[in-house]
Amino acid sequence: MRKRILVTGGGGFIGSHLCERLLNEGNEVLCVDNFFTGTKENIVHLINNPYFEVLRHDITFPLYVEVDEIYNLACPASPIHYQFDPVQTVKTAVHGAINMLGLAKRLKVKILQASTSEVYGNPSVHPQSESYWGNVNPIGLRSCYDEGKRCAETLFFDYHRQHKLKIKVARIFNTYGPRMHLNDGRVVSNFIIQALRGEDITVYGDGSQTRSFCYIDDMIDGLIKLMNTPDDFTGPVNLGNPSEISILELAEKILKITRSKSRIVFKPLPQDDPVRRCPDITLAKEKLDWQPKVSLDEGLEKTVEYFKRVLSKAK
Ligand code: NAD
Ligand code: UDP
Numbered sequence: 118m119r120k121r122i123l124v125t126g127g128g129g130f131i132g133s134h135l136c137e138r139l140l141n142e143g144n145e146v147l148c149v150d151n152f153f154t155g156t157k158e159n160i161v162h163l164i165n166n167p168y169f170e171v172l173r174h175d176i177t178f179p180l181y182v183e184v185d186e187i188y189n190l191a192c193p194a195s196p197i198h199y200q201f202d203p204v205q206t207v208k209t210a211v212h213g214a215i216n217m218l219g220l221a222k223r224l225k226v227k228i229l230q231a232s233t234s235e236v237y238g239n240p241s242v243h244p245q246s247e248s249y250w251g252n253v254n255p256i257g258l259r260s261c262y263d264e265g266k267r268c269a270e271t272l273f274f275d276y277h278r279q280h281k282l283k284i285k286v287a288r289i290f291n292t293y294g295p296r297m298h299l300n301d302g303r304v305v306s307n308f309i310i311q312a313l314r315g316e317d318i319t320v321y322g323d324g325s326q327t328r329s330f331c332y333i334d335d336m337i338d339g340l341i342k343l344m345n346t347p348d349d350f351t352g353p354v355n356l357g358n359p360s361e362i363s364i365l366e367l368a369e370k371i372l373k374i375t376r377s378k379s380r381i382v383f384k385p386l387p388q389d390d391p392v393r394r395c396p397d398i399t400l401a402k403e404k405l406d407w408q409p410k411v412s413l414d415e416g417l418e419k420t421v422e423y424f425k426r427v428l429s430k431a432k
Pocket of ligand 2: 195196291302303304305307308319320321322326328364386387390391
């Protein structure tokens, strides 16, 4: 039977891909977004689908709808965006979670939380597994996001214990691909756009910090597989690509793929920028039978093609 699925943040980068996939799999999708960082362009190709609905709504306010399943993705994810209005970021993460959990409780439906590798902060354990409790600054510039997402995880587990709610918590590591916002500010989109425009590539710090980048299609597979695990599996579960790369190496790779003549320049490292990040995905392999299939080179090629198209239209 066709399920009616709510995707909060469905107008954003990951959310729009998720809406598309869920529709393609024969579901009805209700996309709820306040379009703070998401755009209508991300979902315009879905608008004519009679099983797709969009509701402009801020999840810090209660929402009364009838659905069979909830993916809670609403929250700005890029540091420049979540630091623009940090109080609203905390409200979205915490009040938003309470509102969506309340909705799931009333409807007695499953709810998945898009949590983040940021719950590990600047990790002292490497690679990070779900049993690690993290190393997070509670009062820094990234705290509105990191602590907001940590508190959201707490709420998910308290609703699960207290109200027997069916929950799924995904700890998403750096994800990239088509539909990242042009001004997103995250490293993959920044470097590709700079390279394509022939502008300087801005490496923060000396570029020795590492990240592990997961292509969007793999992430969507992981999120849907997690939602469909048996009810007794709640997570948290890491979803990400365990192949780790330094930011300087990433810059060099993107220069090569784009055949760009841009120069690499070094800028100050932002406060509390994690030094290393790499997921241990043993649990996801075991419980979800999931692991990323798209290599970084392959994913970057596709993302470069996307930004070439977007930039040529913007001219
Ligand atoms: P995004 O900024 O592209 O999407 C977030 C969406 O949420 C946007 O459409 C935005 O308009 C919407 N939104 C923000 N505040 C809202 C509110 N109060 N009410 C309703 N809608 C609101 O970011 P993304 O990369 O697609 O991230 C989606 C989710 O995944 C986020 O929860 C993020 O924390 C999580 N995540 C993403 C990554 C990543 O690398 N992309 C990594 C870890 C976690
Ligand atoms: N970064 C960079 N140049 C940029 C944007 C980001 O060197 O133009 C670095 C940033 O300091 C961090 C890494 O790239 O070390 C990943 O940053 P992003 O904002 O994409 O994600 P996060 O820090 O949340 O993992």
